[in-house]
Amino acid sequence: MQLIQNISDELILYGIKPSYHRIKIYEYIVNNNIHPTVDTIFKTLSNEIPTLSKTTVYNTLKLFEEQKLIKSVNIEENEIRYDARKNIHGHFKCERCGKIYDFDYNYNDLKYKGLEHFIFNKTDIMIKGICKLCASEN
Amino acid sequence: MQLIQNISDELILYGIKPSYHRIKIYEYIVNNNIHPTVDTIFKTLSNEIPTLSKTTVYNTLKLFEEQKLIKSVNIEENEIRYDARKNIHGHFKCERCGKIYDFDYNYNDLKYKGLEHFIFNKTDIMIKGICKLCASEN
DNA sequence: TGCATAATTGTAATGATTATAAAATAAAAA
DNA sequence: TTTTTATTTTATAATCATTACAATTATGCA
Ligand SMILES: [Mn+2]
Ligand SMILES: [Mn+2]
Ligand SMILES: [Zn+2]
Ligand SMILES: [Zn+2]
Numbered sequence: 001m002q003l004i005q006n007i008s009d010e011l012i013l014y015g016i017k018p019s020y021h022r023i024k025i026y027e028y029i030v031n032n033n034i035h036p037t038v039d040t041i042f043k044t045l046s047n048e049i050p051t052l053s054k055t056t057v058y059n060t061l062k063l064f065e066e067q068k069l070i071k072s073v074n075i076e077e078n079e080i081r082y083d084a085r086k087n088i089h090g091h092f093k094c095e096r097c098g099k100i101y102d103f104d105y106n107y108n109d110l111k112y113k114g115l116e117h118f119i120f121n122k123t124d125i126m127i128k129g130i131c132k133l134c135a136s137e138n
Numbered sequence: 139m140q141l142i143q144n145i146s147d148e149l150i151l152y153g154i155k156p157s158y159h160r161i162k163i164y165e166y167i168v169n170n171n172i173h174p175t176v177d178t179i180f181k182t183l184s185n186e187i188p189t190l191s192k193t194t195v196y197n198t199l200k201l202f203e204e205q206k207l208i209k210s211v212n213i214e215e216n217e218i219r220y221d222a223r224k225n226i227h228g229h230f231k232c233e234r235c236g237k238i239y240d241f242d243y244n245y246n247d248l249k250y251k252g253l254e255h256f257i258f259n260k261t262d263i264m265i266k267g268i269c270k271l272c273a274s275e276n
Numbered sequence: 277t278g279c280a281t282a283a284t285t286g287t288a289a290t291g292a293t294t295a296t297a298a299a300a301t302a303a304a305a306a
Numbered sequence: 307t308t309t310t311t312a313t314t315t316t317a318t319a320a321t322c323a324t325t326a327c328a329a330t331t332a333t334g335c336a
Contacts, residue, residue: 119268
């Protein structure tokens with residue numbers, strides 16, 4: 001569990017005014033490293049904040065991403081997921097159990113051909129398949 | 139321009155019965171390497187086939203992907219694009235002009251940590267940024 | 277306190293995709 | 307060729323995540 005103070009400071013560091021809702025939403029994403037959807041965030045926090053609006057969740061996540069506090073993970077066609085981890089990593093989605101795994105890779109060795117003088121803003125490696133657990137269950 | 143015969147044969151090779159619509163749709167994707175959306179495919183082919191239904195385009199693309207004839211490219215949050223190129227390659231989306239570029243990379247050197255015994259079905263490298271052309275325009 | 281600004285809310289609109297059932301076409305059987 | 311059956315295509319409605327918008331509430335400051 002992270003202290004409210006740290007969460008608030010981090011928002012400020014990224015140029016975001018730390019309102020109560022924003023703190024709660026960012027805190028949730030940081031403490032629950034499950035790449036949640038808007039709906040998951042909304043439903044979970046609604047218990048604690050009954051007046052919370054889904055529009056606020058959308059607006060807040062959009063603001064967070066613009067300010068580069070979080071990243072959206074576009075591994076599913078039909079919904080956007082969110083990630084607060086700042087280190088470079090890829091995502092694996094198990095097509096059987098639905099879980100999304102983080103993984104590291106040797107990005108320094110990765111060489112792109114034909115993208116000289118292109119400006120990179122966001123790089124994603126997305127893999128779909130069957131996770132170790134599901135694969136062992138046969 | 140590819141011959142109808144080749145297109146038809148390739149569909150059969152992938153276990154797809156080559157109906158007129160299916161041939162036209164696959165032919166379009168192969169001959170127009172622009173990662174088209176469903177809407178682009180539908181609108182373009184509608185000129186030639188006025189009775190074409192958008193549902194048919196959806197159904198056909200779904201069938202093609204299930205049979206591994208084509209791949210869906212999920213680089214945009216709000217729409218799916220389609221690609222008939224079979225070689226391994228990544229995608230770059232220019233955030234200014236919207237164009238999607240193919241690029242090659244040294245996939246043999248890519249090492250994933252923590253995915254031992256995971257089964258891979260589909261791997262995608264997606265990059266967003268500004269393309270060379272747009273970057274030079276300042 | 278009163279005013280300006282920012283944040284939040286609720287509802288409606290959008291738009292891509294999917295579901296469904298009917299119609300058209302093709303293939304198989306008689 | 308006719309009849310029957312299976313496949314493909316179509317049109318329309320439903321779904322659902324996201325966005326637009328305008329009203330309301332909260333915050334900061336003179
Ligand atoms: Mn992650
Ligand atoms: Mn491509
Ligand atoms: Zn699994
Ligand atoms: Zn560009």
